[in-house]
Amino acid sequence: MIFFGSATPISKLVGEEFPILSASLFRVLLATLVLLPFVLKDFKKNFKKMSQRDWLTVAGIALFGMVGFTVLLIYGMKFVSGVAGSLVMSLTPAVTAIGAYFFMNSPLGKKRLMAVALGVAGVVVVNVFKGKFAMGDSENFLYGIAMVFLAICCEASYTLLGKRVMKDIDPVFASFLGCALSLPLFVGIAWIDFEYDKFIQAPLDRWLALSWWGIATLGAGSVLWYRGVSKAEGTTAAGMMSVMPISALLLSYFLLGERFYLTHLLGIGLVLSSVGLMSWIHYKEAKKN
Numbered sequence: 001m002i003f004f005g006s007a008t009p010i011s012k013l014v015g016e017e018f019p020i021l022s023a024s025l026f027r028v029l030l031a032t033l034v035l036l037p038f039v040l041k042d043f044k045k046n047f048k049k050m051s052q053r054d055w056l057t058v059a060g061i062a063l064f065g066m067v068g069f070t071v072l073l074i075y076g077m078k079f080v081s082g083v084a085g086s087l088v089m090s091l092t093p094a095v096t097a098i099g100a101y102f103f104m105n106s107p108l109g110k111k112r113l114m115a116v117a118l119g120v121a122g123v124v125v126v127n128v129f130k131g132k133f134a135m136g137d138s139e140n141f142l143y144g145i146a147m148v149f150l151a152i153c154c155e156a157s158y159t160l161l162g163k164r165v166m167k168d169i170d171p172v173f174a175s176f177l178g179c180a181l182s183l184p185l186f187v188g189i190a191w192i193d194f195e196y197d198k199f200i201q202a203p204l205d206r207w208l209a210l211s212w213w214g215i216a217t218l219g220a221g222s223v224l225w226y227r228g229v230s231k232a233e234g235t236t237a238a239g240m241m242s243v244m245p246i247s248a249l250l251l252s253y254f255l256l257g258e259r260f261y262l263t264h265l266l267g268i269g270l271v272l273s274s275v276g277l278m279s280w281i282h283y284k285e286a287k288k289n
Contacts (some may be wrong), residue, residue, distance in 0.1 A: 002220035005247030008086045009255045010213045012077040017206040020078075020194035025069045027214035028179050032221025033175040047174040057165040058177045065158025066182035072151035079144025082252030084262060085127050088148045090245035090271035094119040096116040096156040101176035106162060115277040122270030123149075125263070171226040179218070245275050 014023050039046070050058075077085050094116040100106035126145065158178075165174050202210075249268060252258055 001135050001243035002224070002247040003216045003224065005086075005244040007073070007213065007217035007221075008089050008248040009082040009252045010209050010217060011074045012082050012085065012256060013206060013209040014213050015074040016200050017198070019198055020071060020074050020125055021186070021192055021209060022190045022194045022199075023109050023213075024074060025171050025183070025190040026210060027070060028066055029212065029217060030214025031181040031218035031222075032176065032183065034215050035179060035222065037174060038223055039170070039173045039176045042170065042173070046169045046196050049169050050167070054165050054168055055263050057161050058174060059181060060161045061158055061165070061178035062185065062238065063219050064154040065161070066178050067153035067185050068234035069151050069158065070153060072147050076144045076147025076149075076151060078091045079140040080148065081258055082256040083249060083258055084141075084145065086248035087122055087126050087267050087271050088145055088276050089152055089248060090156050090161075091123060091149070094274055095152050096159050097278065099156045100151075102257075104163075109281075111281055112181060112278060115274045115281070117274075118270050118277065119274035122274065123266045125267040125270060148214060160207065172223055175222040176228070186189045220249045245272065 014027075016028075073085075080088075081096045094112075097106075097108065098116065101108040101112075123145070162171065162174060253260060
């Protein structure tokens with residue numbers, strides 16, 4: 001979860017230095033290479049288990065979870081601070097719950113609605129006090145927030161589609177296929193903004209950020225999470241979900257050197273309450289099952 005959380009501030013570092021589409025291709029390529037050794041052993045077995053519906057679902061994961069999420073997040077983070085982006089990203093559990101209600105007939109309930117309301121309130125704080133959350137191009141702040149929000153909608157789609165396909169096949173294999181299938185899509189669009197000089201002239205710290213963005217936040221993060229979930233109790237996994245937004249916030253201050261304002265506490269308190277409540281709901285459901 002810490003690896004996943006680091007994606008938000010890291011994407012800002014990457015987007016400030018590299019062409020967005022080309023950097024996104026590099027990220028998914030690295031993740032594919034990281035995941036490959038973990039799927040080779042049972043590759044044929046998992047491949048044969050794939051139904052036509054599974055292939056369509058994985059294609060959706062590639063389109064929304066890989067291409068949509070990656071491009072929208074890195075593009076949106078160009079116009080907002082790491083703290084603002086992290087707070088909006090904290091809405092992911094709430095948006096996922098709403099998506100599950102509308103598309104998978106999952107129960108919503110009063111507690112989930114309360115979690116959604118708390119998360120929305122936190123984002124409202126970000127927009128009302130945007131002077132304390134904006135960084136750089138403040139004129140496009142709301143545009144950036146909208147892009148990050150669309151990114152979490154793609155992330156929610158990835159989660160919901162993943163739940164469907166991962167009932168039949170290994171989740172790491174599904175993640176690998178999602179990355180691999182997204183590569184042709186990224187190759188098709190990366191040429192639009194590719195600039196050789198941008199990559200050659202980039203400093204070492206930005207290359208490290210780009211490498212981490214692919215290797216850790218997508219590749220290693222997926223392996224660690226799914227391997228951990230398979231060995232841990234469901235209640236433990238549910239509780240660990242709250243680590244992601246906390247790590248994103250802390251790393252925004254540490255990696256991006258962003259200034260802390262007291263106003264941040266209000267937004268942070270609201271969104272973390274939303275994440276905490278949603279994690280508690282998952283914890284109770286996992287414990288019950």
